[in-house]
Amino acid sequence: MKYENLAKDIVQNIGGEENITNLIHCATRLRFNLKDNRLPDKEKLKSLEGVLSVVESGGQFQVVIGNDVAHVYQEIVKTTKFGTGNSVSADADQPKEKILSRIFAVISGSLSPLLPAMAGAGILKAFLTLFTTFGWVSAESGTYLILAAAANAVFYFLPIFLGVTAATKFGANPYVGGVIGAALMEPNFTGLLANGDTPSFLGIPVVLMDYSSTVFPVFIAIWIFSYVEKYLKKIIHKELQTFLVPLLSLAFIVPLTAMIFGPFGVYIGNAIADAINYLMGISGLLTGAVIGGLIFFLVVFGLHWGIIPIVLANLTKGTDPILAMWAASNFAMAGVALGVFLKSREKTLKSIAGSSTLSLLLAGVSEPTVYGILLRYKRTIPYVIIAGAIGGAINGGFHTYATAFVFQNIFSIGAFEPVSYYLIGIAAAMGIGLVLTVLFGYQDKKAVSVTEASAEAPAVEVQAVPAKASSNPTGGAPILRKEVLLSPLTGAVKSLTEVPDPAFAEGAMGKGVAIVPSVGQAVSPVNGTIGTILKSGHAVILLSESGAAILIHIGINTVQLKGQYFTPRVKVGDQVREGDLLIEFDLEKIKEAGYNPITPIIISNTGDYLDVIETTSSSVTAQDKLLTLVV
Incomplete structure (x- = not known):
């Protein structure tokens, strides 16, 4: 790969040098702040040899390169007016993130930690519906009531959970945020609603609402709380902040929520919901076709x-x-992914297509298909639109509906009514998606194979030696070998799909696993060489003696900390042994700064291996077995 040419093409297709106000890079991607985010030609950027993906997130335009990002970055700063350094135009004004982007970022950051609990509880509600429908469990039995409590709790007490997660997203105290949400559910408050009277606060009438399961009132309340807390911390002496800031925040925000924020938020949510239901009343067929076809x-x-x-x-x-x-859109994507699985003879793509199909059918998670197949093979996008529109029109036309919040998968079918029409809708969507893919194929002239994309990301600084299978002296099939990687961190093990960043979650950077660290130290998982360690200290790439290129990326978007709270203990070219300290980091400070510490551990040269097998343990300590690479 010629880095100079790639750098020139990226700058040209991002809107030119004059469109760039700031540029930094992390372990895998170039992060641009642009004057006008409408100028970049995303399709041309994605088609460039050496570009894995393009992502817009957090007000940044991100070009995912992989392990070669440092080389491309250096070429950009050499051939532009910006000069050298890890930050381009250090005195450039950082453009403010658009209001709409900020709103969706808050919603996403606040709800995404709760989605696993909500999805699990929703499926439990679906099962309970099936059990009572078939008469297996009585709705008055203790068994049903206990399971119903488990299924309903996360929704009923949603204001409390959202208070915690929204406060975290806004950078405020999450526990005070949780108390603000809990105040709306506290028996003394809910008792006012039960009395049927119109209470007052300091003589001001209070419009009472039922806040169980509500979302918008909490978002508004916590947003205001975040500003109140910051202001109070500025004017109150540090020694008194521990009790005075929460005291004054609660005394100010809870009454305002009851009188203003809460009713206003409820009215907003109800108005939007009523508008969609109104459209459904006019034409469920058309509404279903639009949502099913375009929600992708x-x-x-x-x-x-x-x-x-x-x-x-x-x-x-x-x-x-x-x-x-x-x-309908989810099942249409499942049909397309299954079609790619059946037609593809490429081992890596077949693996991605198979896992994407299962992810949709078993969990209702669509991102692996979106980023791993649809955006890579754009010929398949019309298939999803057509199949999703037809399935959505069937579900909308027959007025099917959900009785609980669920991820749409095969286990949540019981949460939809009438179930027979719902089955017809999703079966039609999946069947049409499958048939269109099998008949018309998925490849086009501009498509880049997954294997080729992987091959375009060799290790940085030090050339990795591709691992090969051992020859069989008897002349038979090659003998499989395994390389075991130890855990560089202590913490909870997570699937890459749980990483809130598409480039990692969808496997664009390679296979691997993620860890939510509980100890602020990263150690070497192998005997090898340091290929790259970023100036910001949040990521390191090392090469094992047998050729594995391993990326350890501590936290999401932590490059924005500019090295704060990270202390690298190695430098490029150092030889390391298993267990040697690579990076120390202040875990609590990183979390307090509002960054998610989840750490992807990626095998960048995944294409050199037959498989990358994750540990089955839910938690590990440093130097426990984490990944097995099959050669």
């Missing part, structure tokens, strides 16, 4: 998070039609 694009741009509060608002009234129409 909302997922691509991350705008689907804005629909979840509307779904929840609908469910507070009993049922929701959006999830049923949305399901």
